[in-house]
Structures are given as C-alpha cells and as structure tokens.
Amino acid sequence: MGKSNLDLVCECDNFPYYEDDRASYTANLTNYHTFKVTGYDATLGYILNSVVEKFPWSPNCWAIDSTARTVTLVAPANADPALRSKLVAESIAEAVRQDKFEVLRGWRNEKYPVYGPGGEFLLDMERCASPLFGIVSYGAHMTCYVEDAQGLKIWVPRRARNKQTYPGLLDNTVAGGMCTDEKPFECIIREAMEEASLPEAAVRAATVSRGCVTYSHVRDARAGGETGLIQPEVEYVFDLKLDSQTIPTPGDNEVEEFKLLSIPEVQEALARGEFKPNCANIMIDFFIRHGYLTPENEPDFLEIVARLHRRLEYPTASHCAR
Amino acid sequence: MGKSNLDLVCECDNFPYYEDDRASYTANLTNYHTFKVTGYDATLGYILNSVVEKFPWSPNCWAIDSTARTVTLVAPANADPALRSKLVAESIAEAVRQDKFEVLRGWRNEKYPVYGPGGEFLLDMERCASPLFGIVSYGAHMTCYVEDAQGLKIWVPRRARNKQTYPGLLDNTVAGGMCTDEKPFECIIREAMEEASLPEAAVRAATVSRGCVTYSHVRDARAGGETGLIQPEVEYVFDLKLDSQTIPTPGDNEVEEFKLLSIPEVQEALARGEFKPNCANIMIDFFIRHGYLTPENEPDFLEIVARLHRRLEYPTASHCAR
Numbered sequence: 188m189g190k191s192n193l194d195l196v197c198e199c200d201n202f203p204y205y206e207d208d209r210a211s212y213t214a215n216l217t218n219y220h221t222f223k224v225t226g227y228d229a230t231l232g233y234i235l236n237s238v239v240e241k242f243p244w245s246p247n248c249w250a251i252d253s254t255a256r257t258v259t260l261v262a263p264a265n266a267d268p269a270l271r272s273k274l275v276a277e278s279i280a281e282a283v284r285q286d287k288f289e290v291l292r293g294w295r296n297e298k299y300p301v302y303g304p305g306g307e308f309l310l311d312m313e314r315c316a317s318p319l320f321g322i323v324s325y326g327a328h329m330t331c332y333v334e335d336a337q338g339l340k341i342w343v344p345r346r347a348r349n350k351q352t353y354p355g356l357l358d359n360t361v362a363g364g365m366c367t368d369e370k371p372f373e374c375i376i377r378e379a380m381e382e383a384s385l386p387e388a389a390v391r392a393a394t395v396s397r398g399c400v401t402y403s404h405v406r407d408a409r410a411g412g413e414t415g416l417i418q419p420e421v422e423y424v425f426d427l428k429l430d431s432q433t434i435p436t437p438g439d440n441e442v443e444e445f446k447l448l449s450i451p452e453v454q455e456a457l458a459r460g461e462f463k464p465n466c467a468n469i470m471i472d473f474f475i476r477h478g479y480l481t482p483e484n485e486p487d488f489l490e491i492v493a494r495l496h497r498r499l500e501y502p503t504a505s506h507c508a509r
Numbered sequence: 510m511g512k513s514n515l516d517l518v519c520e521c522d523n524f525p526y527y528e529d530d531r532a533s534y535t536a537n538l539t540n541y542h543t544f545k546v547t548g549y550d551a552t553l554g555y556i557l558n559s560v561v562e563k564f565p566w567s568p569n570c571w572a573i574d575s576t577a578r579t580v581t582l583v584a585p586a587n588a589d590p591a592l593r594s595k596l597v598a599e600s601i602a603e604a605v606r607q608d609k610f611e612v613l614r615g616w617r618n619e620k621y622p623v624y625g626p627g628g629e630f631l632l633d634m635e636r637c638a639s640p641l642f643g644i645v646s647y648g649a650h651m652t653c654y655v656e657d658a659q660g661l662k663i664w665v666p667r668r669a670r671n672k673q674t675y676p677g678l679l680d681n682t683v684a685g686g687m688c689t690d691e692k693p694f695e696c697i698i699r700e701a702m703e704e705a706s707l708p709e710a711a712v713r714a715a716t717v718s719r720g721c722v723t724y725s726h727v728r729d730a731r732a733g734g735e736t737g738l739i740q741p742e743v744e745y746v747f748d749l750k751l752d753s754q755t756i757p758t759p760g761d762n763e764v765e766e767f768k769l770l771s772i773p774e775v776q777e778a779l780a781r782g783e784f785k786p787n788c789a790n791i792m793i794d795f796f797i798r799h800g801y802l803t804p805e806n807e808p809d810f811l812e813i814v815a816r817l818h819r820r821l822e823y824p825t826a827s828h829c830a831r
Contacts (some may be wrong), residue, residue, distance in 0.1 A: 206822035306808075371804045396803040421811060423804050457772050467541045476798060481718035481746050482693045486628075486829040489743060489821075491723050498815035500528035507808040 189458025192480065193487035195467040200494045202403035203419060212358040219417070220251070222320050224310070225273065227303045229502050232321030234258055241288070242319070243281045248274040260310075270296075271310035272444045278317045290315050290412035293351050300367040306505035311367040318406060318416040322500050324364060327374040328469045329394065331360035331383070331435060333447065337385040339477065340449050341470075342435050343456070345385070346463065352411050353463040356457055358442070360427075360435060361385070362466065362505050369505040370506050372396070372422035379427075382442055383435035390427060397424045397476060400468050401497045409464075419499050422465060424472060450479055468495055511780025514802065515809035517789040522816045524725035524739060536752060541739070542573070544642050545581040546593065546632070549625045551824050555642030556580055556737045563610070564641070573758040582632075583773075593632035601638045612637055612734035615673050621646050621690040626734045628827035633689040640728060640738040645823050649696040650791045651716065651747040653682035653705070653757060655769065662771050663792075663801065664757050665778070666705070666764040668785065674733050675785040679778055680764070682749075682757060683707070684788065692828050693745035696719070701749075702766055705757035712749060719746045721800060722790050723819045731786075741821050744787060746794060772801055790817055 190198075203253045205212045221231035234242075239258060244251060257351045262271050283291050298311040301322050317324050331342040346353055363378035365371065375394060379385040403419045406412070435445045448456070454474075457467055463498075472495050474480040475488075482488045510553060512520075527534045535813040541555035556564075562582060566573055572581040586591050605613050620633040622645050639646050664682045669676055685700035687693065701707040725741045729732070751757075757767045770778070776796075779789055794817050796802040797810075804810045 204820065247724070319648060380585045395800040396797075396805075397800065398797045399804065399811065403810070470619070475718075475720045476567065478717040478719065482721065482828045483718075484829060486827045488827070488829070489723070489825045493723060493818050493820035496815050496818035497820070498526065498528070499811075503811045505808045507806060507810065 189455075191487065192457070192471050192485060193491055195457060195460075195462075195464070196402075196471060196491050196494045199404055199464040199468050200402035200497055202419075208394055217256070218415070219321070220256045220258045221255075222322070223257055224301075224303065225250075225259055225261050226264065227309065229304050230302070231237050231309070231501060232323070233414070233416050233421075234319065235417075236334055236346060238288070238319050238413070238416070243278070243285055243287065245278055249278070262359055268308050268310050272312065272410070275310055275312050279313055282316075288319060288413060290318055290416070293411065297364065298367045299364070300504065302502050302504045304502045306388075306503065308367075314364065314366075318412075318418045320409075321417040321419070323419045323421060323499060325421045325423070325504060326362060326364045327369075327371045327378070327423045327425065328359045328400075328428055328466070329361040329375050329379065330473050331385070331427045331429050333429050333431055335431065338450065340447045341453055341473075342383075342429070342445050343448045343453060344435070344437070344445045347440055347443050350441065353409060356463040357461050357466065358463055359466045359469050360423075360445070361425075364468075369418055371425075375423075375425050381438050382446065384438040385427075385433070385435055389429075389433065393429075394425050394427045397426050398472075399423045400465075400472050400495050401467070401495055401499055402468065402494065403499065404465070419501060420465065421499070421503065422469060426473070426476075432502065450474070471495065511777075512782055512807065514779070514793050514807060515813055517779060517782075517784075517786070518724075518793060518813050518816045521726055521786040521790050522819055523727050524741075527621065537785075539578070539644070540737070542575075542578045542580045544644065545579055546623075546625065547572075547581055547583050548586065549631065551626050553623055553625070553823060554645070554741075555629070556641065556643055557735070557737050557739075560610070560641050560735070560738070565600070565607055565609065567600055567603070569804065571600070590630050590632050596631055597634050601635055602622035604638075610735060612640055612738070615733065619685070619686065620689045622826065624824050624826045626824045630689075636686065636688075639735070640732075640740045643739040643741070645741045645743060645821060647699070647743045647745070647826060648682045648684060648686045649693045649694075649745045649747065650722075650788070651683040651701065651749055652696050652791065652795050653707070653749045653751050655727055655751050655753055657753065660772065662768050662769045663775055663795075664705075664751070665770045665775065666757070666759070666767045667763050669762055672763065675731060677765075678785040679783045679788065680785055681788045681791050682767070683747075684744075684791075692748075695721060696749050697745075698804055703760050705767065706760040707749075707755065707757055711755065716747050716749045719748050720746045720794075722787075722817050723792050723821055724787070724790065724816065725786070725821065739824060742787065743821070743825065744791060746791060748795070748798075772796070793817065 221230040222232040295314040297314040303309045544550040544554040616635040619636040
C-alpha cells in the first residue's frame with residue numbers, strides 16, 4: 188500500500204494549522220523566535236530556538252528578546268535593502284567561519300529575497316541560510332507534456348545522484364528557485380534551457396502560467412542539515428505542451444535523465460515516494476487542473492486542494508510591474 | 510476605478526483569518542455559537558448569537574450552553590441521519606410557523622447535507638435554513654467557452670430580475686447547489702440541461718473537472734435576509750469548451766439571457782461589480798488556470814490564489830465512491 192495523495196501533500200505542507208488544534212498550534216510556536224526587521228511590524232519568518240541559541244548574533248545589529256521570542260535586525264532608520272543585506276551577510280559569514288550550522292555548508296552563492304508588508308523588498312540573504320531564518324522562498328516549476336491518441340504523457344527528470352538535496356529522486360520537468368530580481372516567467376525560461384536544453388523561442392511562445400502552489404514545510408533529514416527548520420514556499424506553476432519531436436535532455440549536472448511517463452506511471456512513482464516532496468505537490472496540482480483527480484475519484488479532494496494553496500502567514504512578494 | 514480582483518475575492522471570502530489579527534479573530538468568534546451534534550467532537554457550523562436567541566429551540570432535542578457558546582442537537586445514541594434530519598426539520602418548521610427569520614421565507618424545498626468527521630453524512634436540512642446554522646454548502650460551477658482565432662470567449666448568463674438572491678447579476682454559465690446524495694458531475698449535467706439547455710451527451714463527453722473554489726462568506730444585505738450569517742462554501746469547478754454551433758439558451762426561469770463575452774468584457778463587468786460574488790471567484794480562478802492572470806500582471810496574485818482555496822475549519826464531504 189503506497190502513499191496516498193493526501194499523505195504526499197501533508198509531507199510537504201507539514202507545519203500545523205491553528206484550526207486543527209488551537210492549543211497544540213500555540214504550544215508548537217514556542218519552539219521558535221519570530222524574525223523581524225526594525226521599522227516593520229511583520230513576522231518575516233520563524234527561527235528555531237536552538238538556532239537562536241547557536242547563531243553568533245552580533246549585538247551591533249541584532250536584538251534578541253527571549254521573552255517575546257523575537258530576533259530583530261536592528262538597522263538605522265534610513266537603512267536601505269543594500270545595508271540590511273550587508274548586515275545579514277556579515278552575520279551569516281561569521282556563522283560560516285565558526286561552522287555553526289550544517290545547512291551553511293551547502294553554500295549556493297545565490298541570493299534569496301525577503302519581502303515586507305505590501306511586498307516591499309527589505310533585504311536578501313544567501314540561499315542556504317534561508318531555512319535558518321524561516322523566510323518565504325520562491326520558485327517556478329513547469330510540467331512539460333505531450334498528448335497523443337493514447338493520452339497525455341509527462342516528461343519526468345531524475346535528479347542527479349550527487350545532488351546535495353534529494354539525490355536520485357524524481358522532479359518536475361523544469362524547476363528552480365527564484366533569486367533576487369528574478370521574475371517567474373524568466374526563471375522558467377532560463378531553467379528550461381539550463382536543465383532541460385529546451386529551445387528558448389519555443390518555450391517562450393508556448394509556456395502558460397497556471398497559478399501557484401504554496402505550503403509551509405518543516406524540514407526533515409531528507410532535506411539535509413538541521414531538522415525542524417521552517418521553510419514556507421511559493422512555487423509558481425507553468426505548463427508547456429510539447430510536440431513529439433521536442434525532447435528534453437540534461438543540460439547541466441542537475442539531472443540524470445528525462446523519461447516520458449504516462450499518468451498511471453507518474454501516479455505509481457508518486458505512491459512509491461519517488462518524487463521530491465514539493466514536486467509531488469506540483470504533479471498532484473497538475474492532475475487536478477487537467478481533470479485526472481476529481482472530487483469523485485479522490486477521497487481527500489477538498490483537503491488536498493486547500494493544502495496545495497496554503498495562505499502563508501508572512502508578507503509575500505508581488506512580481507507584478509505596477 | 511473599479512473593483513480589483515482582490516476586492517472581489519475578499520467580498521466573497523470575508524470571514525476573518527486567525528493569522529491576520531489573532532485577538533480580533535478570537536473576539537469575532539464570541540458573536541457565534543458553534544453548532545454540534547451529540548457524539549461528534551466537531552464544529553459543524555457557527556450560529557450567530559442573535560439567531561440562537563430567536564430560534565425556538567425545543568428542549569427535547571437541543572442543548573444550548575451559553576458559556577461554552579454551543580448549540581448541540583441531542584439525539585439518541587443510536588440515532589441515524591434520518592432521525593437527526595427529522596428533529597432538525599421539526600425545529601425549522603416551528604421557526605417557519607413563528608415566522609422568526611427572513612431567510613426562512615425563501616423556502617426552496619431542497620435538502621442540504623451536513624457531514625461529520627471523515628465525511629460521515631450526519632443529517633440534512635432545508636436549503637434556506639443552512640445559513641442560520643452556518644453549515645458548509647456545496648455547489649458545482651461550470652464555465653463554458655469557445656476559442657477561435659480572436660481568442661477565448663465565455664458564455665455569461667444574466668440572472669433573472671425576479672430571482673430571490675442577487676437578481677439581475679451576471680453568473681457562471683452553469684451553476685447549482687448540490688442537494689443530499691447529489692454528486693458534482695451529475696449536478697453539472699442536470700443544471701446544464703435545466704439552466705442552459707445544453708445537450709446532455711455533449712456535456713457528458715467534454716466536461717472536465719478542474720478543481721474547486723472554497724471560501725467562508727459572511728452574508729450581507731445582497732444575499733437577502735438576516736446579515737452576519739456565516740456561509741462556508743465549496744464550489745466544484747468544471748470547464749466545458751463548446752464549438753461555435755452550440756449556443757446555451759435559458760431553459761428555466763433562472764436565467765434572463767446568455768451572452769458570449771470576450772476576456773476583457775468579462776474583466777470589465779467584474780470590475781463594475783456586475784457578477785454575483787461567488788461567481789466572480791470562479792471567473793478569477795478560470796483566468797488564473799488559463800494563464801490570463803499571472804504573477805506578473807496581477808499584483809495580488811498570491812493572496813488571491815490562497816483565498817480562492819480557503820481551508821475550511823469544518824468537516825467536509827467526500828464525494829468519492831471508496
């Protein structure tokens with residue numbers, strides 16, 4: 188008996204919900220400090236108490252309140268994102284020097300943005316440090332598929348066996364994290380070339396935005412590094428219907444191979460737990476949008492749809508050019 | 510300056526969220542009693558305190574606890590759904606006799622089901638009474654569209670001017686509430702014939718399940734009757750692509766006329782507030798699924814997607830034949 192679709196969704200969206208058990212939700216929150224920035228009345232992330240204890244907070248730019256359980260970046264009133272990011276980067280660099288955290292050994296040299304109320308860009312930080320601060324991270328995931336007389340088939344890559352996170356698991360056709368200043372559509376175009384060698388013009392012309400999947404993940408051992416870190420995520424979702432002549436092929440060292448799988452083959456791989464957890468969510472969302480999972484064949488339909496679209500309790504980005 | 514898409518979504522999903530303001534959320538709940546059934550540890554709905562005061566609760570089958578703020582249907586331990594439904598029906602009939610509530614003047618002679626934990630069917634009650642008890646109601650909404658060289662157009666009906674609720678407003682092509690024992694797909698087939706005169710075989714063959722939209726609505730004057738009643742709803746979503754020869758026409762007295770509107774025409778009507786509120790949600794969901802609203806042209810994209818898929822804090826139905 189394999190994993191149900193709800194099992195898969197719950198593995199990814201595994202931070203508790205207030206309405207399920209008010210007392211236990213509130214008790215769980217006492218394991219965390221809230222991450223704040225002076226001048227902004229918003230929780231930007233949750234930091235595990237054990238991280239707060241170990242992190243080499245410089246008193247020059249951090250205020251720790253262990254009663255209110257807050258960690259506040261104290262920047263001058265006229266601070267801009269560049270200054271805030273510099274202060275955070277120096278603190279993270281010190282944590283790296285002292286080799287305080289396993290997750291910091293996986294340095295990516297990519298910057299992840301942090302947004303305040305109204306989607307204001309506040310600062311950015313090295314990608315691998317983001318789970319320590321529990322900030323919302325953003326990515327774009329695309330499912331490439333072909334449709335013929337036998338039905339719909341999906342191009343499914345297997346992650347390289349030497350990847351730092353989730354090695355050897357199945358993934359979405361194209362997926363990537365969005366760095367500071369990157370927009371969802373351009374992120375997908377770039378990743379489609381880098382990871383899947385898909386021709387830019389064809390991808391640009393036929394890629395369709397289909398919504399997003401959001402969840403709040405508490406990391407376990409499979410993610411590598413410290414466990415219990417909160418990682419709220421937004422994954423913008425795209426579909427791309429390919430003709431039978433266009434074959435994705437690995438373009439960098441991230442992907443081992445691409446296989447064209449039927450819907451039942453993808454469903455069996457999901458039930459065996461072969462997909463990277465958040466990629467399973469994207470597949471389940473695809474099946475719902477394309478009519479393969481319905482209220483009449485999926486017993487947990489309503490819970491699944493809601494948990495694929497969790498309302499995050501933090502300020503989030505707007506990628507819209509207003 | 511018309512209504513934004515977020516304005517529209519917030520009009521429909523207007524019950525507060527805990528994470529936005531914990532104190533005000535908790536304070537707001539003191540305006541309601543929870544609706545329970547003996548033997549089940551679940552909140553089945555919220556009943557406005559003023560309704561609790563006015564309703565002619567028979568002490569034979571109702572226990573009111575004004576400290577815990579609960580209204581509990583007290584049925585024998587061996588009660589089945591038929592007995593519970595009979596007790597509720599007798600109580601509602603007494604409220605009708607005493608003409609206690611405006612909403613009960615809109616008798617529909619349709620039964621809405623109430624589900625307990627695990628999707629167990631507990632009882633049903635007359636449709637027009639459901640907002641008094643704040644129970645989750647279920648419906649199915651379908652968008653019929655045509656696609657040609659000029660792009661996609663949507664068949665939009667206008668509600669009859671003499672409808673009890675939301676007269677004269679724009680609606681989804683086919684939509685209806687789901688009574689006890691009805692399944693989403695069969696509900697849409699039935700409504701497509703009744704409301705839009707669409708041929709059953711064509712609808713059966715080409716209708717595609719696309720997910721669901723969920724929200725928690727607090728009724729205002731436009732719904733008719735008492736205001737402040739909570740109406741949590743699940744709307745199963747379907748799409749049907751029609752050829753240019755298939756023209757929906759009013760089949761009963763619910764619809765005044767159908768018009769084929771372009772995407773910009775629908776968007777303008779939405780901004781003018783011409784759609785029935787929950788039908789606006791279904792249109793916005795359609796635009797997201799079909800790539801017309803994207804993270805890069807809709808400033809409130811993330812908030813909109815989450816609020817179109819609210820996780821309801823009540824047990825809900827499973828329409829799956831397990």
